[in-house]
Amino acid sequence: MNSSSRIVLGIVIIVAVIAGVFAFSQSPSTSNNVPATKNEPIKLGFIGPLTGDGAALGQNARAATEIAVAEVNAAGGIKGRPLEVIYEDGKCTGKEASNAANKLINADNVPVILGGLCSGETNSFAAAAEQAKRVVLSFCSSAPSITQAGDYIFRDYPSDLFQGSFAAKYVYETLGKKKVGIVYVKSDWGSGIKQVFSEEFSKLGGKIVAEEGYDQAARDLRTQLTKIKAAKPDLVYFLGYTEGSTVGLKQAAELKLGVPILGADGWDDPKLFANAGAAAEGVMYTVVSAPLSDAFKAKMKEKTGSEEVLACSPGAYDGVKILAQILASVGTDSTAIKDALYQVNYVGGVSAARVAFDKNGDPVEANYVVKIVKDGKATEVK
Amino acid sequence: MERMFFAQLVANSVIAGALYTLITLGFNLIYGATKFTNMAHGAVAAMGAYGVFFATREGWGLPLSIVAGVLVAGIVGVITDRLVFSPLRKKKARASVFVIASLGIFALLQSILSITFGAQFWPLLPPGTGRVFDIAGASVTEVQLWILGSAVAASGILFILLKFTIFGKVIRALSDDEEVAKMLGINTDRMIGVIFFLGSMLAGLAGILSGFDTGVQPTMGLFLLLEGAVSSIVGGIGSLVGGILGAFLLGFVENFGIWFIASQWKGAIAFGLLTIFLIFRPRGIMGKD
Numbered sequence: 232m233n234s235s236s237r238i239v240l241g242i243v244i245i246v247a248v249i250a251g252v253f254a255f256s257q258s259p260s261t262s263n264n265v266p267a268t269k270n271e272p273i274k275l276g277f278i279g280p281l282t283g284d285g286a287a288l289g290q291n292a293r294a295a296t297e298i299a300v301a302e303v304n305a306a307g308g309i310k311g312r313p314l315e316v317i318y319e320d321g322k323c324t325g326k327e328a329s330n331a332a333n334k335l336i337n338a339d340n341v342p343v344i345l346g347g348l349c350s351g352e353t354n355s356f357a358a359a360a361e362q363a364k365r366v367v368l369s370f371c372s373s374a375p376s377i378t379q380a381g382d383y384i385f386r387d388y389p390s391d392l393f394q395g396s397f398a399a400k401y402v403y404e405t406l407g408k409k410k411v412g413i414v415y416v417k418s419d420w421g422s423g424i425k426q427v428f429s430e431e432f433s434k435l436g437g438k439i440v441a442e443e444g445y446d447q448a449a450r451d452l453r454t455q456l457t458k459i460k461a462a463k464p465d466l467v468y469f470l471g472y473t474e475g476s477t478v479g480l481k482q483a484a485e486l487k488l489g490v491p492i493l494g495a496d497g498w499d500d501p502k503l504f505a506n507a508g509a510a511a512e513g514v515m516y517t518v519v520s521a522p523l524s525d526a527f528k529a530k531m532k533e534k535t536g537s538e539e540v541l542a543c544s545p546g547a548y549d550g551v552k553i554l555a556q557i558l559a560s561v562g563t564d565s566t567a568i569k570d571a572l573y574q575v576n577y578v579g580g581v582s583a584a585r586v587a588f589d590k591n592g593d594p595v596e597a598n599y600v601v602k603i604v605k606d607g608k609a610t611e612v613k
Numbered sequence: 614m615e616r617m618f619f620a621q622l623v624a625n626s627v628i629a630g631a632l633y634t635l636i637t638l639g640f641n642l643i644y645g646a647t648k649f650t651n652m653a654h655g656a657v658a659a660m661g662a663y664g665v666f667f668a669t670r671e672g673w674g675l676p677l678s679i680v681a682g683v684l685v686a687g688i689v690g691v692i693t694d695r696l697v698f699s700p701l702r703k704k705k706a707r708a709s710v711f712v713i714a715s716l717g718i719f720a721l722l723q724s725i726l727s728i729t730f731g732a733q734f735w736p737l738l739p740p741g742t743g744r745v746f747d748i749a750g751a752s753v754t755e756v757q758l759w760i761l762g763s764a765v766a767a768s769g770i771l772f773i774l775l776k777f778t779i780f781g782k783v784i785r786a787l788s789d790d791e792e793v794a795k796m797l798g799i800n801t802d803r804m805i806g807v808i809f810f811l812g813s814m815l816a817g818l819a820g821i822l823s824g825f826d827t828g829v830q831p832t833m834g835l836f837l838l839l840e841g842a843v844s845s846i847v848g849g850i851g852s853l854v855g856g857i858l859g860a861f862l863l864g865f866v867e868n869f870g871i872w873f874i875a876s877q878w879k880g881a882i883a884f885g886l887l888t889i890f891l892i893f894r895p896r897g898i899m900g901k902d
Contacts, residue, residue: 283732322732417877444877450734450827453625454868454876461618474734478827481736485745486621486752506736 272315273308273563275554276335278346278356279371279543284323284447284472287500288543289348292370293318294534295544296345298527299551309558316551321347323472324447325355332356336363342565343368345550348543349472350374350420351447357384365565366572368554370546370582373496374423378591383569387546387553387586389519389597391420394495395427397599398517402466402493403435412441412464414455414471414479421470424495428468440464445475452479456486467492469514477506484510491515493601499542504607511604515612519582520600521545527581539609545582553577553586617750622868624751629840630864631764632826635819636841637848637856638767639812645788645851646808647702649711653693654816655838656722661686661817662824662833663726666737679821686817687810693718694809699802719834726831737824756825763822767815768857775853784808788851843887849900858898862886 277296279289296316303314317339319331328347335341336359343366347353353372360367361381369377369386378390402408411432415421422444429439441462443455452475459467469492471479476498483492494516504511523540527548531540553575554568561567577586583596602609636658643651664682673681697714743755775781786794787804795801819837840863848859863883870882890897 286733443875446877448832450830450833454871454879457618457621457625458871458876460621461615477734477736485754487745487747508739 270312272313273558274315274317274339274341275551276332276339276341276344276346277316277318277547278321278328278331278335278344278352279318279348280323280352281318281320282322284474285349285497285500287473287502288371288541289321289323291531291535291541292348292543292547294531295527295540295548296551298530298534299548299555303551303555309555314551314555314558316345317341319346321349321352323349323352325351328352329355329359332359336360336365342366342563342568343554345370345547345554347372349418350377350423351418353377353384353386354380354419357381360384364569366568368550368572370550371496371543372420374419375427376419376423378593380592382592383565385572385588385592387550387582387588387594388543389594391424391495392427393597394517394519394599395424396431398424398468398493398495399428399431399435399437401517401601402468403432403437406466406491406493408465408491409437410440410463410465411437411468412443412459412462412466413439413468414443414445414452414459415469416447416471416475417444418447418472420497424470425468445471445479447472447475449475450478451482453482453486456483456488460486460488464490466490469494470497472497473500473503476503480507480510480514493517496542499602499609501537501539501541501607501609504604504609508607511607513604515601515603516609517599517601518542520598521582522584523581545580549577549580549582549586552580620749620751622872624748624753624757626865626868627861628753628757628760628864629868630861631761632819632823632837633840633844633860633863634764634857635760635767635815635822636837637844637860638771638853639815639819640841640845641851641853641856642771642784642808642812642815644845645853646784646791646805647698647711648791648851649708649715650842650845650850652712652715652838652842653718653722654715654812654841655834655836656719656726657686657690657693657813657834658816658820658823658837659726659829659831659834660689660722660820661814662737662820662829663730663831664817665821665824666730666735666829669737682821683814683817686820687814689722690809690813690816691806694806698809699806702802702805719838723831723834730829730831732831734828734830736828737821754826756822760822760826763818767818768853771853840883843883845897847886847890847897849897852897852899855897855899862898 279292280286281289300314300316308314321328321331335344345368348371350372353369357380361383367384371388372386373388373391375390375392413425415425441459443458445452445455467490492514496518498516499518528540532538557568557571561571573588575587580586587595589595601612603612640654661682664685665678668678668681701711746753783799783804787801791801844860844863845856849855866886867879867882871879
């Protein structure tokens with residue numbers, strides 16, 4: 232190409248780049264008050280892992296959301312307007328969730344994002360949502376850091392300050408184990424619980440004999456488990472998501488760790504037990520206890536074909552129902568929705584006896600149970 | 614350090630070294646012949662693993678699936694040579710162009726795997742397959758013994774091939790000086806294709822065994838490539854013996870290093886070792902100047 236064509240091409244490229252940068256730097260509209268046309272649907276966003284780590288939890292929560300939306304619309308929608316949810320795959324990573332949130336806020340202009348599921352997802356877009364004044368209602372993110380995430384950030388799933396303390400007490404008092412080795416995924420969720428558990432367990436008088444972290448993408452935990460085995464704990468507290476835990480449990484069995492293993496709510500995933508097989512036999516984990524109604528369980532069974540309602544679904548279902556009520560009373564302005572959420576006092580839900588939010592947007596109730604895995608199925612320890 | 618823990622660290626080191634050996638053998642073979650570091654090697658390993666994944670899903674049975682996986686890797690390797698590297702050689706492109714092209718191929722192959730099989734992580738074997746042995750206090754699985762055995766066998770066969778067969782002599786001649794080899798009547802372009810096939814089959818085997826050991830994921834090639842590249846460079850790029858030494862040195866340093874520092878730094882140890890070598894002995898353990 233001769234030099235003058237090259238100059239022209241260069242100018243075209245520079246202009247295109249400047250235009251592109253200009254277009255993308257437009258700050259997101261902070262008001263999304265679209266004049267309500269009669270039957271135009273009200274759209275909400277959903278972010279959760281539909282593939283990858285925690286996909287089973289994400290898909291189950293999606294099913295619960297779809298059931299709730301169908302019920303809302305069957306009862307007439309939001310003052311005659313149908314409710315619609317735009318589902319985005321967060322893949323349980325900050326990067327994907329952040330992109331998803333940007334799309335939902337800027338392209339789809341939703342007033343509320345239902346999500347993320349993983350704490351890493353929620354933390355990645357909380358600041359952007361706060362700045363754009365959009366409401367975030369997470370149905371499963373439990374990292375303690377989310378409490379301070381912002382005025383517009385809510386969750387109907389308790390903070391791990393509670394789960395970590397519950398687990399520490401259970402290990403020390405109920406199981407009677409005084410020396411614990413912790414292997415944890417280095418994510419907001421894993422590091423968060425690890426921190427709380429360590430502090431609470433030490434306060435009770437127990438000893439943390441080893442603490443080994445691993446990257447969420449790591450698929451070889453033998454090094455960490457070898458060091459933990461060398462520290463001779465009475466019990467291993469294993470904080471991980473599905474994919475890492477699948478290999479971790481198998482490797483723990485191969486290395487003959489020989490002590491009980493306790494996990495956390497990330498393990499409420501049947502795929503984990505199926506893939507880990509005999510290595511998962513007898514492991515326990517803590518999970519939020521939800522007063523699921525028979526009607527909800529029946530509808531979930533009809534939709535997913537499975538008896539099991541996974542950890543994040545009750546919060547998603549109640550979340551939709553609560554938002555529907557609020558949308559009907561205050562409209563689609565996200566600031567009005569935010570104010571209304573702080574006043575919510577929702578009883579008879581499936582995630583907790585009473586759903587209400589404290590001044591940080593955290594739920595006021597937190598109840599946990601311990602489940603144990605036998606023959607590939609998790610049942611509550613009575 | 615307690616004896617059982619020490620034994621386990623030794624076992625982990627040896628297994629890691631064996632796995633890295635399988636990668637460096639192919640990597641160094643290809644480097645010797647073409648004088649560039651083929652970054653696509655890692656993705657070829659992943660192809661092998663996914664070949665087995667696909668075959669077992671179709672119900673082919675394990676031995677046949679493994680053969681299929683190794684062949685798939687070899688064929689993919691040859692295709693990358695025929696389609697990309699051979700034309701570049703004919704154009705007498707600089708070495709950096711080859712490396713960049715190989716990076717592109719790496720990304721392409723990984724994306725193909727992602728699109729075809731999804732980004733999920735899947736274990737390659739059903740849970741509970743294979744026994745766990747207690748060797749001097751260390752727990753070693755059956756798959757890990759296969760890794761060790763394969764590395765020994767592959768190294769042995771390769772050495773016999775290179776030292777005692779005419780085919781091996783041709784490879785050595787080619788690696789020594791491509792121009793002179795051409796003058797002697799060796800069809801260097803075709804021979805390089807054969808070398809790619811051999812090297813890629815070894816990569817495929819490494820990928821398959823790694824898949825058996827933990828599982829498969831489209832991004833698995835990167836880890837294998839990095840460990841293999843570090844082993845090769847530390848051992849002296851182009852030298853097969855060097856590659857093996859580098860692989861085991863890396864395995865031991867990584868696994869014993871974590872005794873002193875937190876285990877999540879294991880990956881950083883690999884690069885620390887590489888950096889030290891690049892500063893103090895850039896030609897590697899066995900490298901010639």
